[in-house]
Each structure stands twice: as structure tokens, then as C-alpha cells.
Amino acid sequence: MNLTLKVWRQKNPDDHGRIETYEAKDIPEECSFLEMLDIVNERIITEGGDPIHFDHDCREGICGTCSLTINGIPHSKERGITACQVHMRKFRDGDTIWIEPFRARAFPIVRDLVVDRTAFDRIIAAGGYISVRTGSAQDANALPVSKDDADASFDAAACIGCGACVAACKNASAMLFVGAKASHLNHLPQGQPEKDRRVLAMVRQMDAEGFGNCTNQYECEAVCPKSISADVIAKLNRDYAIAVAKEATTAS
């Protein structure tokens, strides 16, 4: 198949950046979207140009590295998958495809389609964990967890930290990401002792990183490759309200 690509090119963080056009000819329809970009890059390099930089690693939808906005939608219009799981058979011969990075103030562009998402790591470092020193754990079955709680926890823990939720949100809010982590840990009995601290610290770090607020548009849920429900945001809000109230009481 033959395609026209409109790709965001930006040499470094200081460069202004622009859309450039590439003709992608004779692309096998069995190949993946990233393999299509590989083919285009091979040709660019052979012709003496600079290849299009994009982040990718596992190419099976689990590492969360790939971060392309395809035709205006983070990861593409297909639900429940990452950009690396998009296959060319979903496009038609002659299509024009727009490819841009995940855009958000808190995700500065490194080069072309590559962005810096270390803000997410700092949010986790602020409180997205259960403190347990290695070697100090009790027997795993000493603490039963109801299957419903374990499943709810897992549903939230499936987050791959890709940042599509932020890129899709008009406010560049990270509430789905933060809510998913809070929900993963707060649903479990092991997560209770640090629950309040965790929520306060993560939300404050999220604000400090320059992510916006949630205004209930659910764009995040729609693009999430792991289909994490926006319910985690509601739970985050509840947990946060309780934590703030407790903090105020303790302080007074």
C-alpha cells in the first residue's frame, strides 16, 4: 500500500519543530505501524537524510515506551492498544496519516516524536509504593485478599505508564495515571498504612510537575491502551478528600 505521512520533526527541545511530508510507498499491509516507520527510516537513511526518531522497545504493548499520536489520537483510534500494536491492515491504500508526539507541558519533547516522561517517575517516587524492606515480609498467604479486591487492584495495576491519558486530555491532566496507582495500592490491605500519605504526596507532586486538573471529559479512559476505567479518578478524589480532612484535623 502507498501512504502519505505528515510527521512532526523537531531536532531538539529548543528547535521550533514542524510537520514534514513523507511518501511511504509499497508498505506490506501485514506489517505493524512501527515496522512501516522502520521501512520509511531505512529509505531516509539510505538517501542521506536523518531518520524519524520515535520511542519504542518491546513492540508488544506492555513496556509503555511507544508514544505516537496517530491522526490526532494518542496510540491511534483503535481502542485498548498501544501504537506498537497498530497494524497497517487497519489503513487504506492512499491514506494520509498524521504522526505527532504525545503533547503536554509536563512531557517536553526530546526529539521528533520522543518525549520526556520522567515526571511520571517522580510521581511514583513521591508515594506510589508500599514500604516493605526486603526480607521483612510475612508468608504470602498469611494475609488473604478477597478476589474482588485483588481483581480491582489488578485492573488498576495494569497501567503501563505510557502517558496517553495525559496526551489525550485537553488539560494534560495525569489523574488517570495517578488514580490508577492509588487504586492499585489502596485496594489492598497491604496498602492501607500509607494510604493517606500516598495520595497526598502523589497528587501534590502531580501538581508540581505542571499536569492540569480533571474536568470529567473521559478522553483519558478512551485512549488508555489498558482500558483503565475513569472510576479510579473518582476513587482518587475520595481518598484525597479523606486524606486532606485527616491532615487538617491532625494539624489543628
Place this chain on the structure above:
Amino acid sequence: MASNGSINSAIPSGPLADKWTKHKNESKLINPANKRKFSIIVVGSGLAGGSAAATLSELGYQVKCFCYQDSPRRAHSIAAQGGINAAKNYQNDGDSVWRLFYDTIKGGDFRSREANVYRLAEVSANIIDQCVAQGVPFAREYGGLLDNRSFGGAQVSRTFYARGQTGQQLLIGCYQALEKEIAKGGVKMYPRTEMLDLVVVDGHAKGIIVRDMVTGEISRHAADCVILATGGYGNVFYLSTNAKGCNVMAAYRAHKRGAYFANPCYTQIHPTCIPVSGDYQSKLTLMSESLRNDGRIWVPKSPEDAAAIREGRKKASDIPDEDRDYYLERKYPSFGNLAPRDISSRSAKEACDEGRGVAPTGLGVFLDFRDAIDRLGKDTIEARYGNLFQMYEKIAGTDPYTSPMQIYPAVHYTMGGLWVDYNLMSNVPGLHVLGEANFSDHGANRLGASALMQGLADGYFVIPATLPNYLAGETPGSVSTEHDAFAEAEAAVRERVDKLMSIDGKRTVDSFHRELGLLVWDKCGMARNEEGLKEALEKIPAIREEFWENVRVPGDSGNLNAELEKAGRVADFLEFAELLCYDALEREESCGGHFREEYQFTEDDEAVKTGHTGPGEAKRRDDEFCYVAAWESTGAGNKPKLHKEDLDFENVKLSVRSYK
């Protein structure tokens, strides 16, 4: 301490079951006030590196952790689907530390160290405790207790799992522990930073040279010891289930600085991957081995039926049961579709070599859920494997609920790695190696759900206990980056980067990588022979030579440059591939993932006559090859020097590995 062959493996004396406890009791300690004076470099942030960095920081050491990914949460441990083994015996089905030990030794075709494997089985239970305490959401039963499933090569259910994303959940637990330590100031994290060389000072590993992949800056880092947890070398084959960034550079650079590389020929070809479909293919996707719990593997009995399927004249459902060959169930009735990986892979190759493959390329077999869906219902199958079925459909474009999956073996894991002793220290003092990057626990074949176990065992429980045996003899901070060895290593790294940038040839890095991969897969893949290996050893240097004359690395080295990163990695694969073939050539036997066509059982062998094994099965030669091959570098293009560590089996009897 027992000395094995010419290399000292530092295995503690005493009964097998007491060795680890005794070793810990006799190991050196460093008092808390002194721990913070020691600095440790950890390269890699997967299960092994991440757990080591977090735990060593908890203990009070100053840790620097490096990874090439943009975040430590993305290391390729994340892609492991099926599960993690542990000898908990929660199912009351007769499991024990001994059984996990024995299954692992046998699964590894009697080519691993007894003491290391026993320790692995011993600490396996602690890993599950640790991960649950961290909040890893393992699958549970309605009573709230942990669920288990079975995996290949075992007759008990000892595998803990978190849907099809066990690696991801374990890595997130480990990453969160690491981030906690980063916030506390115990670990300084360097993402998007690649190790380009090891610095050895007076024979001891004391630092690394790295490149900041965003700014291109090359810098020196000194420490009191260096830990490599940099994964395997499966991408030497170009196509594998590894992430695109996985590479051998850190381990190979250490090898060139003196560290022995052990058993590189032990490569694992995973039986259940989505088949190759074209030249554009950039990687292969694994379908979890757990699918073999309910899926049945088959090909048509007749090549004619297979050809009809390949050409689209017949569908799988057109073939009646009596015309299907469920070959694993037929050949290995007691393990059936859960036969170990090496055996399942070779059987698939055999069937396809006989012209009975069903994929359009001829290289593919069916993994069929028809009977399981009839027996258990679609809902149960969906609950067990829903995400895997969805993944298959996205890639292959067909629905596994209605037509069987097509699968074929692909390179997945590498059992070989840098040689380490019982303390996980290489022959270069101060250089420690964890996880897939070392060689010690899986022998010639790794069992499913054992990689996650080993990575976390090494990082959480082994290295924190054994590292003081080295550090206690060192003066903290004794080496600075001003030492001549750092200047020399940095100059070598800069020269190499400059050279790669200046060749300005005609061919892309990927084109060389593909060429190398095809050659290595063809000559040193699922089956190997002397002639093919010799041919590969002639051709690899020619590809390497052309690479250094004709590769094209665009752009400049002063910013993010993916082609430069790949070029450095492929340059090392082009040297490493030779080491792999030398080892495969030297090992004149078949064992585990290393199958030499010259060494297989025939009808004339006693073990075949007695029905213990079948013709065509791998034939070990214990009298001559019951050793670890540890290779010393003698410079690129030269044959490396072989050192042997004899494997002593004091507790298990070497036997023909049978899964019949």
C-alpha cells in the same frame, strides 16, 4: 571451598541443603555506619538490577543505577507473561524445595550447578512473600488465598501469576521499591544512559563509561564495585521475542575487559511464538507457555493436508481428529503439551521439516483450543487467556476462539552469560552479574516461569548477602575517575563513537543486523552441525569487516541518535556471534537448547531399545562435556581461550532426560 577445574566456583562445602545457610553465616558483614561509605554501580533496572539496586540502598549503600530505557519501569522483564515459580506447596500436590531444585536441574539437562540451583529453589518462597507485601496483585481464589497454575517441565502447580502480565506486575513492584529509594536519596537513577565500557583498575572492576543518550555526553563513573544486570543476548539473532533495545554490549564490554563468558551456545528457542510473516518483520511475539495448559498442539498427519491448509484449500476444522497428529501428546504422554521448551520447539521444527507445517511459509503448527472450549466453555477460556487471545488476533488477524492459533518457535532467552561464582561474582573481582546476564542457574535449558524467579532471587536475596564478601576487603572510595584506567577507557569509547560516525557508508545498521541474524539463526539456531558452524565462523568476520567500512550512521553524536545507539550494539553482536559459534562448535554433544545434529539417539541406543527415550532425542556426552565452558577474550577476530569448570553432581544422578 571446593575448587572445580581451573576456575574456583566458591561453592561452600557441606550438605546441599545447608550450603546457603552456612555460607550466609560465614559471609562477611559490613556495619551500618560503614555501608554508606561504599558506592555500588548497578547497570540495568529489570527484575534483577532493580531489585538489587532497591535492596542495596535499603541496606545503606550508595547506589547508582543506569538503564537505556526512559524509565526503569520499562526493562524487558516487563514482557514476561506466564508466571513465577516458587516451592510454596500451597496446592498440597507434593511440591518441595527439593522438587523445584530437581525439576530445574533436569530441565537444564544436567548442565547447571547443583548448589546455585538449590539456593534458587530455597529462596523462591521468600520472593512470593516479598512481592505480595509490595502489593503485587497475584491471581487469587475466592477464599482470598493465592492461586497457582502449571508450567512446562513440572508435574506440580507451583506457578504464581498475575493474569498474562506477571512480569509487568513484578517489575512494577520492584520499580516502586526502587523509586522509593530514589526519593530517599539512596539510589541515583540514570535513565536513557548506556554503558559503553567497564573500567578495571589493578584487576578490579571499579567503574564504567557511559553515554547520555539525550545529550551525547560521555562520562566516567567510579564505584567500589560494579553489578551488571543487563539481560540476555537473544537479539544476536535479530528476530527474537526480546525488546528492540536488548543488547549484549555491557556484558560483552566486560568480557573484553577480562570477564569470562560462559556457555553462550545455550540459547532458548520458545515453542509458542507467532510465526514470521515477512522480511519487514522487526521482532517476534511470544504467546505465553501457559496457553499449553489448555491448548493442544498439532499438525496434519499427511503433508498433503498440510499443503492444502497452507494454500487455503482447507481449514483446520476440515481435518478430522484421526488425521491430526497431536505430536507432543503422542511422543511424551506423561507431559504432553507441557513438555519442556527445548523439546517442544524441536518437535515443531521436525514436523515442519517433514512438510507438515501449516503457516503460509511452511513454518508453523496449530495451537488449538477447540477441545478446551468444548470442555470448559468460552467464558472460562476467556477468563484465563483473554488478553493473550486478543493480542494474537491483533497481530495475526484471526480469531483464536474459532480457528486455532498458528505458532512457531522463536529465540526467547539465553541461558549462557557471564561466568559467576557462588557469590555471583565474575572472575574479575568486583564485577558481579545477576539475572539473565549470568549463566549459573538454568543449565542448557530454562524451564518456564523460572526467569522471573532467578532475577528476583539474585537481586533481592543473593547479592545483598554475598556482596560484603567482596566489599569487606576493599577500602571505600579508593579509586576515583582521575585514575589512568578511566582516561584510557573513555578515550577508547570516544574513538569508537567517532569511528562509527565517520564511516559514512551506504548500508543501514539494521541491514547488517538482519544479515547477521539470518546467518546465526540458520547455522546456530534450533539445530547445529559442525559444517554449518564452521561456515558461520567464516562468514561473520566478513560481515563485520563490511560493517566497519560501509555502515551509515546519520546525524551527529551530540544528541539523541537512535542509529548510533544501534550501531554500537550491532558492532558488538558482530563480534559476539563468533563467540557463540565457537562455543557451539566446541560442545560436541546435544543438551537442552543446544542441539548438535551429529549427537542424537538412534534405534541402536540402549535407552531407545528400553523405551526410555526415542530416536532423534538430544544425546548428552557426560564423560566429556559435563563442564561449564568459560571463554576468555583474546581480542576481536581471535579464537577465545576455553576454561573449563567441571560440574560435580553429588546429589542427583545424571540420567537421560525423559518426559515420556
